[in-house]
Amino acid sequence: MSYFLLDDYANMEPYLPGEQPAGKWIKLNANESMLPPSPAVKKIFDEAEYDGMGFYSDPHCHKLRIAIGDVYGFDEKNIFVGNGADEVLAFCMMSFFRKGMKIAFPDITYDFYRTYATTYGLDFKQFPVNDDFTINVDDYVNYDGDVVLANPNNPTGLAISVDDIERIVKKNPERMVIIDEAYIDYGGESCVPLVRKYNNLLVVQTFSKSRALAGARIGFAIANEDIISDMNKIKFAFNPFNMSTLAIDAGSAAARDVDYWKKCINEVRRTRDDFKKDLRKLGFKVIDTETNFVFITHPNYRAEYIFAELRKRHILVRHYNQERIVNYLRITVGSFDVMLKVLYALKDIVGDPDESTYK
């Protein structure tokens, strides 16, 4: 730590990114897409005006905001874009949350909320999810602060209904409700239409999952136009030209290729549902995820053991050192062929459920 670091950050924890090992791995630990992005994105890269790369990108990101607005039926004034959903969330936090302000989220959820809240000194409350990992919506309805929820939740993959979200939003118009819909395209119902009705709702989505552009860093928020305008002002005083020309162009192309996007989503859902069935045959308890990942546990084998055994076979999945889910694994749903390999590996590890012993 340098002499200069603000003591505001005394509680900051070191960041532990997911493993990115070198060499040949089946990487199923970050819920990335194994399908390529839209062919329209390939065209953007192929035709990228390399000579024009010397000119600044559009700080308003009009083209991308208009494209997203068109797809979701909103004006660009309702759309904020950033380098991934994390940056969008961070600009939201920076605009509307100061040190000491109250915010609630589940004990088991996307870890970025806790990381941000800890580092930047928010007064956060983590409501425990139920034993079946469902969220107790009343915890948030009755809470006297702001709320951030991943829906479907990560890593459990469970979704809450739009009616439940509306209950939280409606209960207190002075409370901001942030719904992180990173995985909504794979299942569950989006609460984006509620934005027309409520000024205290901000919905965040990403191009890193269903649009297969995690490496291009594109995320967005849909909210009331005043909220978006505030976030843009904050962005303009922090990093006006936040997105590159290629990210803006690639994102616009991917957004507008709705047919390809839906095709990819359907393919992942089909593979996921098959994979879930096969996992159950191997004796796994499979949470009923609506995402591009599964969340599983086995009655006879510790998750840590299965994780290590998969690792030996160069298959990387996600294991959490968090008490309530220490015996669970999160596995991204890749292509059909890849998931077949994973199934064979798992069968090799846990064997026939009737013959297995606890390891």
Place this chain on the structure above:
Amino acid sequence: MSYFLLDDYANMEPYLPGEQPAGKWIKLNANESMLPPSPAVKKIFDEAEYDGMGFYSDPHCHKLRIAIGDVYGFDEKNIFVGNGADEVLAFCMMSFFRKGMKIAFPDITYDFYRTYATTYGLDFKQFPVNDDFTINVDDYVNYDGDVVLANPNNPTGLAISVDDIERIVKKNPERMVIIDEAYIDYGGESCVPLVRKYNNLLVVQTFSKSRALAGARIGFAIANEDIISDMNKIKFAFNPFNMSTLAIDAGSAAARDVDYWKKCINEVRRTRDDFKKDLRKLGFKVIDTETNFVFITHPNYRAEYIFAELRKRHILVRHYNQERIVNYLRITVGSFDVMLKVLYALKDIVGDPDESTYK
């Protein structure tokens, strides 16, 4: 403004980006490069692993930090990278400056410092530059707070010496000194070597000027390893995967193509020096810039008039509504052919210096 915007931002001013008009313009208002980026960057785009775009970028940006470190003779631990120098500056401010902390910069300089300081509530002091636009270094040596200086300065193009910077840095090791060297490649002497000697110096540079990658958004800082580590921790809690895979790859390729980079710099310097001579022949007073732009005024014509006349001819330059420089124009140095066009236009506007009348 939404109900939710923090009143911390009461002093926030709306951002006014430089004009980006549609249609065919000679755009000389943002000091962009008119030369293409390194051919090595073209190769990166051509061979971009479009299929791999679905995977997250490296949150540590190792490849780019190592490439920059190799060029400047530092370990990657001394290098921080971000989406443009603005983001690098913003993460620096966010890590080391809280509301109410003191920071000084000149009254005439890059406007981002004031925008950031106003929005995020720093107690900033703007020391007036001298009448000839030179900086009075003692103002900063004797100041009892932190310092940010663009060197060479923008829009004046004037540089201070490394000895002067060392005086500011050395005077008080508890003061952080940020030197923004966006234009250093075109002239002046870089203070990067001082980083080995002082723990309170942070030098910011950019790929948006001499490396012709403004549209790709790449900036970096060189500083003591503890300072860089702090900034990375803050970044990891704000937006871990801040840079795209393509920005990391393109930046690495551009950094390593040192020969092409030097060639481009020399070309711009030659064009600049010719342009300066010709401007003087037209009666302009030309500040002795060491950058890829000139800063000029004419004894007989108001800058606003020349600006408007150039605009009519579809040539866009920069005019400032700031009292002390209201009669100056900043013009980016483009290619030789482009600057010839600009000269003809200016000759058309201001005519022969001996015959002109004040307009």
